[in-house]
């Protein structure tokens with residue numbers, strides 16, 4: 001069905017100036033775990049680990065991330081960002097926008113971002129991003145990107161099946177994973193390059209790609225749940241929510257549980 005991941009095929013599509021250094025594996029526990037270990041051993045900015053499959057892939061909130069062998073995309077990128085700490089949340093946000101753009105360029109499918117790090121097609125999740133560092137003081141970050149590509153979401157375990165979609169489900173066509181991987185890296189390099197000097201553009205890109213802007217959200221935050229209208233991101237990458245009392249709140253971490261186009265019915 002789909003071609004295997006191939007170093008040369010990915011390299012052919014990469015913008016040479018970006019200097020990514022690729023490593024392709026067959027089976028790993030998690031490309032993020034692998035990349036975090038490499039970063040701790042001193043691997044430089046731009047090392048990218050890709051795997052055909054993961055047996056312990058991780059998602060946000062300690063969720064499991066499945067990577068069926070040979071059909072999905074699992075990649076982790078080591079960054080040594082030259083941006084101030086306060087802007088690091090933008091790394092995952094910029095990565096989500098890069099995935100949207102790469103999906104569009106490679107397949108024509110219209111994906112959208114959902115705060116903080118999800119990529120949706122329609123209302124379903126096609127890709128997720130997990131940014132990790134060893135510690136707060138770590139000078140490196142690992143950006144893990146998982147995309148459902150040529151795997152059928154119907155074949156995923158029951159707990160995620162109804163909320164997931166793959167590019168194959170959405171387009172009816174097999175996608176060249178090597179081209180898609182290169183597309184993500186090309187877009188990511190461009191989006192990251194903006195962050196040190198142009199957060200306004202990064203915020204504009206996010207808002208333009210947002211699946212939820214202007215919609216009514218229920219969000220679970222570490223401090224409890226709250227409802228309100230998505231007003232986009234502030235300069236720190238926090239989600240601005242206009243609450244029912246007319247006040248605006250900036251959310252730095254959480255999960256969007258529900259998203260409606262109309263106000264929720266009064267109880």
Ligand code: BTN
Nearest residue numbers: 030032057058059060128144146
């Ligand atoms: C999420 O949506 O919860 C984030 C999912 C991130 C999955 C990717 S797949 C490549 C990398 N390795 C992992 O173990 N996780 C990330």
